[in-house]
Amino acid sequence: xxxxxxxxxxxxxxxxxxxxxxxxxxxxxxxxxxxxxxxxxxxxxxxxxxxxxxxxxxxxxxxxxxxxxxxxxxxxxxxxxxxxxxxxxxxxxxxxxxxxxxxxxxxxxxxxxxxxxxxxxxxxxxxxxxxxxxxxxxxxxxxxxxxxxxxxxxxxxxxxxxxxxxxxxxxxxxxxxxxxxxxxxxxxxxxxxxxxxxxxxxxxxxxxxxxxxxxxxxxxxxxxxxxxxxxxxxxxxxxxxxxxxxxxxxxxxxxxxxxxxxxxxxxxxxxxxxxxxxxxxxxxxxxxxxxxxx
Amino acid sequence: xxxxxxxxxxxxxxxxxxxxxxxxxxxxxxxxxxxxxxxxxxxxxxxxxxxxxxxxxxxxxxxxxxxxxxxxxxxxxxxxxxxxxxxxxxxxxxxxxxxxxxxxxxxxxxxxxxxxxxxxxxxxxxxxxxxxxxxxxxxxxxxxxxxxxxxxxxxxxxxxxxxxxxxxxxxxxxxxxxxxxxxxxxxxxxxxxxxxxxxxxxxxxxxxxxxxxxxxxxxxxxxxxxxxxxxxxxxxxxxxxxxxxxxxxxxxxxxxxxxxxxxxxxxxxxxxxxxxxxxxxxxxxxxxxxxxxxxxxxxxxxxxxxxxxxxxxxxxxxxxxxxxxxxxxxxxxxxxxxxxxxxxxxxxxx
Numbered sequence: 001x002x003x004x005x006x007x008x009x010x011x012x013x014x015x016x017x018x019x020x021x022x023x024x025x026x027x028x029x030x031x032x033x034x035x036x037x038x039x040x041x042x043x044x045x046x047x048x049x050x051x052x053x054x055x056x057x058x059x060x061x062x063x064x065x066x067x068x069x070x071x072x073x074x075x076x077x078x079x080x081x082x083x084x085x086x087x088x089x090x091x092x093x094x095x096x097x098x099x100x101x102x103x104x105x106x107x108x109x110x111x112x113x114x115x116x117x118x119x120x121x122x123x124x125x126x127x128x129x130x131x132x133x134x135x136x137x138x139x140x141x142x143x144x145x146x147x148x149x150x151x152x153x154x155x156x157x158x159x160x161x162x163x164x165x166x167x168x169x170x171x172x173x174x175x176x177x178x179x180x181x182x183x184x185x186x187x188x189x190x191x192x193x194x195x196x197x198x199x200x201x202x203x204x205x206x207x208x209x210x211x212x213x214x215x216x217x218x219x220x221x222x223x224x225x226x227x228x229x230x231x232x233x234x235x236x237x238x239x240x241x242x243x244x245x246x247x248x249x250x251x252x253x254x255x256x257x258x259x260x261x262x263x264x265x266x267x268x269x270x271x272x273x274x275x276x277x278x279x280x281x282x283x284x285x286x287x288x289x290x291x292x293x294x
Numbered sequence: 295x296x297x298x299x300x301x302x303x304x305x306x307x308x309x310x311x312x313x314x315x316x317x318x319x320x321x322x323x324x325x326x327x328x329x330x331x332x333x334x335x336x337x338x339x340x341x342x343x344x345x346x347x348x349x350x351x352x353x354x355x356x357x358x359x360x361x362x363x364x365x366x367x368x369x370x371x372x373x374x375x376x377x378x379x380x381x382x383x384x385x386x387x388x389x390x391x392x393x394x395x396x397x398x399x400x401x402x403x404x405x406x407x408x409x410x411x412x413x414x415x416x417x418x419x420x421x422x423x424x425x426x427x428x429x430x431x432x433x434x435x436x437x438x439x440x441x442x443x444x445x446x447x448x449x450x451x452x453x454x455x456x457x458x459x460x461x462x463x464x465x466x467x468x469x470x471x472x473x474x475x476x477x478x479x480x481x482x483x484x485x486x487x488x489x490x491x492x493x494x495x496x497x498x499x500x501x502x503x504x505x506x507x508x509x510x511x512x513x514x515x516x517x518x519x520x521x522x523x524x525x526x527x528x529x530x531x532x533x534x535x536x537x538x539x540x541x542x543x544x545x546x547x548x549x550x551x552x553x554x555x556x557x558x559x560x561x562x563x564x565x566x567x568x569x570x571x572x573x574x575x576x577x578x579x580x581x582x583x584x585x586x587x588x589x590x591x592x593x594x595x596x597x598x599x600x601x602x603x604x605x606x607x608x609x610x611x612x613x614x615x616x617x618x619x620x621x622x623x624x625x626x627x628x629x630x631x632x633x634x635x636x637x638x639x640x641x642x643x644x
Contacts, residue, residue: 091354
């Protein structure tokens with residue numbers, strides 16, 4: 001029964017990874033860039049909720065809304081200021097290093113504003129959860145809510161991409177930027193929308209993550225960010241269901257290895273998986289092999 | 295003749311002069327002890343920056359785990375020195391510690407390279423980042439020692455039992471202690487000069503040209519018969535090996551390595567990247583100068599320390615935008631052309 005409990009905790013953590021990985025994979029698929037700062041948007045989202053809820057005493061729903069909108073604006077602004085000027089640069093290193101710079105900037109700005117000491121985050125989910133089998137199985141409310149939110153985000157995103165004009169434009173830009181421009185698609189606008197969606201998802205992930213692990217420091221975003229990238233590669237980068245499957249798998253593996261192998265080495269195990277995936281199947285579970293044109 | 299010698303060896307001469315100046319000032323007692331203590335770290339950060347520039351600037355692949363290779367070199371070199379402390383004379387032992395540290399770092403570089411360098415895209419960045427974290431986590435969790443019964447390796451302090459005469463090598467989060475203090479400014483400068491010689495020589499060689507051809511256009515390079523993966527592996531392994539040498543200097547300078555996450559974390563790798571970017575990507579000598587200046591500046595001006603990281607971040611972003619953004623490049627080209635016509639017109643009128 002305790003195994004089942006760990007499994008559910010794993011799925012809950014995995015849902016958080018999946019939501020982050022969705023943002024990663026969308027940006028990578030459409031803008032063809034690795035947004036290192038994506039993880040730090042999570043951190044910004046958590047601090048926004050913390051300051052509006054715990055410090056300013058606003059209603060939880062209102063503070064989540066503030067965090068989502070704040071991160072959305074942040075994502076679009078960083079794209080406009082730091083990444084867009086480098087589109088079409090002769091070296092792909094340039095935008096990668098800029099993204100690292102943005103990530104570093106966000107971390108150190110929050111370090112200056114909020115200080116290095118961890119802040120206690122009050123969970124926005126007050127529901128205690130359900131107890132099954134006469135108390136043998138206790139499922140925390142946060143876990144249930146996290147998994148449900150993950151599913152809603154997945155299906156919402158799928159529907160958005162399939163059934164809206166902006167979503168179709170995203171698919172077109174992901175396939176061929178030049179041809180999309182010729183069809184009258186505003187590539188810059190489409191990429192900005194991608195960043196907006198990805199960053200607001202990161203804010204949601206931040207709230208869920210901090211509801212489960214309730215301490216915030218300026219560095220909390222980095223690790224989940226990297227693990228979400230591993231999840232995106234695992235599921236096949238650029239694929240939305242792949243990001244979901246990758247995230248869930250990774251969450252379960254992390255919790256189980258933390259429980260049954262070693263708590264100190266669980267991160268190492270997750271990264272070892274990345275290396276194995278790259279060795280065996282570099283395109284990931286659901287990724288497509290793309291022929292390279294000269 | 296003199297000009298080519300100056301071009302080729304001028305920078306080595308500058309470094310030797312710098313060494314001479316610092317040594318003379320040190321012997322005359324004109325350097326504060328704080329400043330002298332910065333000289334050795336300055337050399338190993340310069341070496342590590344050269345290593346990273348080989349990877350980023352010459353090979354064209356971003357690594358953000360080079361602190362991890364430094365860590366490997368530091369630990370393997372330190373453990374070798376601890377094991378042979380009583381057996382070997384100091385000089386030979388330190389030399390062999392370098393060999394061991396470099397070999398281990400190169401081995402890890404090779405192993406990391408296998409899954410990643412076959413792929414195109416930005417995977418190396420994330421895998422090296424992951425690797426740096428793995429190394430840090432594992433080395434902080436591990437207990438290693440030798441005694442009469444053999445080698446003991448454990449992840450748990452409670453099960454780690456040693457004979458009283460045993461030698462504890464890695465003590466979990468307390469790390470390695472008792473490494474002999476062999477590093478000196480002179481040794482650091484010698485290793486730096488050797489590194490520079492090696493990297494410049496590599497760049498001028500057939501292998502180096504192949505590596506740079508891959509950086510400039512992978513497909514074209516492949517079409518001319520260059521074995522892409524092999525040359526990428528070569529460059530990356532050498533880069534890791536050099537970072538390992540910097541690590542050996544590190545561990546034989548601080549002697550006690552506790553809390554390694556303070557030295558070999560993500561921030562350390564980013565700091566190296568800042569040295570490389572500021573010195574000029576692909577400009578080996580530039581990395582040395584940038585590393586030396588950037589290392590000394592904040593140390594000498596402690597007041598800046600609070601904002602140092604923030605400044606680094608802004609420097610990274612601005613340098614990239616100014617040097618690489620197509621829009622900015624176009625504007626710079628136009629400004630140049632404008633100034634040129636103005637100057638020639640002014641010249642004609644005068």
